[in-house]
Amino acid sequence: MASFGFVTQKEIDYLVSGFLAKTLPSADWTHQAHLITGLWHVAGIGYEKALAEMRAHIPVYNEAGGGMNTDSGGYHDTITVFWVWLLNEYWIRYSEGGRSFEDICNTFLQxxxxxxxxxxxxxxxxxxxxxxxxxxxxxxxxQPLDFTKI
Known part of the structure; x- marks a missing residue:
């Protein structure tokens, strides 16, 4: 099971805005940051648009930070598709009831x-x-992607 620290809305905003502006330090672009940013996209614009945005922005973000997208490093399409799919499935199941994004995000991260x-x-x-x-x-x-298998 994942064990990430609790994130505040301020930290979420920092990660998402830094990612979108391509100014987030690469040291802060962790697995947790990927998940938060992906969930933020899914919550705000839905699966199809979130997937398109993440596919478009991750490679550009990588290069803005001095990284490269090659056959063996940088952007990974299948992993991106997988995580946006999983985040969307989670969002569909657990976002009801008027809970804040911060609460849903932290519940996911734990x-x-x-x-x-x-x-x-x-x-x-x-x-x-x-x-x-x-x-x-x-x-x-x-096996085929199936949220109930996780």
């Missing part, structure tokens, strides 16, 4: 759903970390 190894429930390491999966979406090779 849940099993935030575990960085979740993609390996559906993908073999060989497939997930292949050049093809990095450069474009690759379908799971262990």
């Amino acid at each position: 849940s099993k759903y935030a575990d960085r190894n979740n993609a390996l429930i559906f993908y073999s390491r060989e497939r997930l970390f292949s050049k093809e999966a990095r450069l474009g979406y690759a379908a799971p090779d262990i």
Whole structure:
């Protein structure tokens, strides 16, 4: 299970605005920051637009911070698709009841759903970390994506 610290709305705003402005220090672009930013997108604009935005912004953000997007490093399309899918599925199930985004986000970050190894429930390491999966979406090779399997 993931074990991230509690984040405040101010910290969420810092991560999201820094990511969008391409000014977030690369040291702050952690797995937790990816998840927060992805959930913020899903909550605000829905799955399809969130996926398009994350696909467009992550590579540009990487390059703005001095990183490169190559066949073996930087932006990874299948991992991005996986996480936006999972965040959307979580949002659909747990965002009702008038809870704040901060509360939903923190509940997610403390849940099993935030575990960085979740993609390996559906993908073999060989497939997930292949050049093809990095450069474009690759379908799971262990089992189809199913939120109830996490």
